[in-house]
Amino acid sequence: MTLTGLAFAYARRRPLATALVVALAALGIAIATATLLVSRELGERLHRDARGIDLVVGAKGSPLQLVLSGVWHVDVPPGNIPHAALAELRAHPMVAGAIPLALGDSVRGFRIVGTEPALVEHYGATLASGAIYSRPMEAVIGSEVARRTGLGVGGRFAGSHGLAEGGGEHGDLPYTVTGVLAPTGAVVDRLVLTPVESVWAVHDSHHGAGAHDTGAARSADEARTDDDGREITMLLLRYRSPLAAASLPREINKSSALVAASPAYETARLFTVFGVGLDLVNAFAAILVGASGLLLFVALAQALDERRYDLAILRTLGARRSDLVWVLLAESLALASAGAFAGLALGHLAVAALATWLPAAAPLANAATGFVPEEAWLLALALAGGILAAAWPAWRAARMDVAATLADG
């Protein structure tokens, strides 16, 4: 029987208080862990997906909406722009590269993006099988799309109207999968890439049917501003020089039909808003952990009064003052670390459950299985809380007058 064993025995003797302290700490740490994992994964993904894109140029509307729909593919685009804008901007001396995107349809919730093979290169994606498309109605699918839909090279599918599941199908113009991309961890994993001409062809086949609510084909008849009358949804631009950041967006925004949005700026803006929500959740987690610490302190202070005679007896048996301090500290640390480890595990489980059951949260699966350095800080914080909660009771125990306690009975 060791003093640490004795501390554990004391904790076991008060199952309700022990369970409550551990549960509160675990809940608080779990919430903090989950928000940490989600926000970190989200931040990494946002930055990874936006890397190498200096500017998104699209139709007039919200710049954030433009970036959300064009870079992260989580919102509907504000509208379309003339296809001619692609050639104009490519010819601009400040532009090093431009990739067109034409959105509008989807397959089982995954967006079909009319674009050029340059987008595959942009994300550093490689083919796991097959080849890049070479003609309209051919498609290359991301790894997540392949996994979820079961499509492979040679597979055929029909696009659905709109960017979410449930739209009517373009059954008369099926796509053929020519290649499957290897996983990249970027948004391209969840995209279906096809020539821009595919999107136009689908639109043309349904011309007048009023099938599309949003996307590249929606306003094709309403705004034929270039020579071929074609439209795309947006352009992803790369600056030739960082100096372009100072003048190119302003120059584009002067145009009556186009808006230029900087993913870096919009990401920062998004995180400012997102950060308030995270701060609120973290504050709630801190309250729970704080309540657990307070409960632990009260439990130990109360236990000290109940165990005064126990502690005096320990001194008669040869325990040093430091031994009494350790008994209380070990109990407190045991509960705090139990709460912390349970909380960390719960946090990961919660994120894993979210990734499993919520399709939109599927990319969080990686976050659920990996550990981030901040989790060590959460653990350290919990242990520090345990030490703090035990400090005063332990100090009182160390200063106890053994002879007087024994005499008082």
Added chain:
Amino acid sequence: MIEITGLVKRHGDVVAVAVDGWQVARGEAWLLAGPSGSGKSTLLALIAGLTEPTSGRVVVGGADLATIRPGDRDRWRGRTIGLVPQRLHLIGAISVADNLRLAQRLAGVGHDDARIAALLEAVQAADLARRVPRELSQGQAQRVAIARAVVNRPAVLLADEPTASLDDEHAAHALELLRAQALEAGATLVVASHDARVRPLLPRAFVLSARPGPLADGGAAR
């Protein structure tokens, strides 16, 4: 074994106990008598090094307690002194056997389960080893408390009012057990009691007066 010289313990202005001199030889069994409030428990605490005298010396087994550093004194106490407190208090969160194991651990001696088993057998508590203290009767708790006090074979066994709240039969049995265990461990026994039933059972007595001060009979009394 125990030498006390010019010992005074004060709590503020109040003299808790005062002893001019007292010598106890190795292996002797003494009654420390005196009415309630005479300082018997305080004197036992002084001998055990649980509190420090205001003045005077306490020497136990040749060691002047004032010269032992506080941290070392705790370990010394664990190995040298066995104490049966008035409340017979056992640590309630752990089993009877673990109470004895903890005493071994705190004294810095290795675990000796054979010693524990033999001791519990000797105090007729072998079947109680796995029980927790709240499951014990008063008599059982007393036997276990005595076993815990002698588990490390202390040089000095101190018992504070061991017969309080016991009937005649149990009181006699408790004292007999204390003496037997002290004898088996080779320990010097000091029993503090104001119980008149104890006096005939112990050969020597040291009497503290109601108002602490020089002893009326000059020391030991039989």
